[in-house]
Amino acid sequence: GAGVAAGDINNDGLTDLYFTSSQKANKLYINKGNLRFEDITDGAGVAGKGDWTTGVTMADVNGDGFLDIYVCQVGNYKGLQGRNQLFINQGDLTFKEEAHDYGLDFQGFSTQAAFFDYDMDGDLDMYLLNHSVHTFRSYGGAALRFGHDARAGDRLYRNDEVEGRRIFRDMTRRAGIYSSQIGYGLGVNICDINNDGFPDIYISNDFHENDYLYINNGNGAFSERLTEMIAHTSRSS
Structure with a gap:
């Protein structure tokens, strides 16, 4: 499925909208006031590439005071070759796609991204929610959740400054985040x-895995403690 992000991209006090489409073009609408919106997709340079877009998030990724746009896609699967895209706001209603430069051009089964400061150092880090391939066959033992899958499985990226520029580093394993093929993430909070x-x-998580509840240990790592705090989940979240 596709998604929508709402935010004030030009800091005029009005909420603008970015819509993603699973099989058609994405659209950015600037709020003109009085419930009037204008399609500025082409001029803003945010139509994007790829052929199966899922979620979208607005966040000030580089901390310059303007909201940027992060778009999730499905890629490297059955002819789909999309990569996640990061449109950096130039402050003049135009954007530059810089996901590769920031280390965020993931290619796989992405669903949604959440930007937040997990290490409390003053910049936005990112949790990338990914889904998988649903199968009616068994994946095997529960120990599989401790494995790693290149296309599926969630990711946690830490925002670091390196030689004056921002780069997101994959801290998934070090932080104790599961990233196996049995995770089927559809929601993140x-x-x-x-x-x-x-x-x-x-x-x-949907289908074949429990939800995950990661408690922040305050030292850059998390502990998964769902069963300690919640007696039952549906596996159809």
């Missing part, structure tokens, strides 16, 4: 569940 001042992560 960031909040401080245990009120300790650090943001935690709740992941809704």
Whole structure:
């Protein structure tokens, strides 16, 4: 499925809209006020590439005061070759696609991205929610969740400054985040569940895996503690 992001891309106090389409062109609409919107997709340079787009997120990725746009896609699967795209706001209603430069051009089964400061260093890090290939066959034992899949399985990226530029580094394994093929993420929520001042992560999984509840340990790592805090989940989240 596709998605929508709402945010004020030109800082005029009005909420603008970016729509993704699974099989057609994405669209960016600037809010002109009084419920009037103008399609500025082509002029803004945010139509994007690829042929199966899923979720979209607006966030000030580089901390310059303007909202950027991160678009998720499906790629490297059955002829689909899309990569996730990051449109950096130039402050003049135009954008530049710079996902590769930031280390965020993931190619696989992406669903949605959540930007948040998990290490509390003042910049936005990113949790990338991915889905997988649904099968009616068994994936095997539960220990498979500790494996790693190149296209499926979630990712956690830390935002670092290197020689004056921003780069997102994959901290998934070091941070204790599951990234196997049995994860089928359809929803992600960031909040401080245990009120300790650090943001935690709740992941809704579909089909063949439990949800994940990652409690932030405050040291750059998380502990998955779903069964300690929730007695039952549906596996159809």
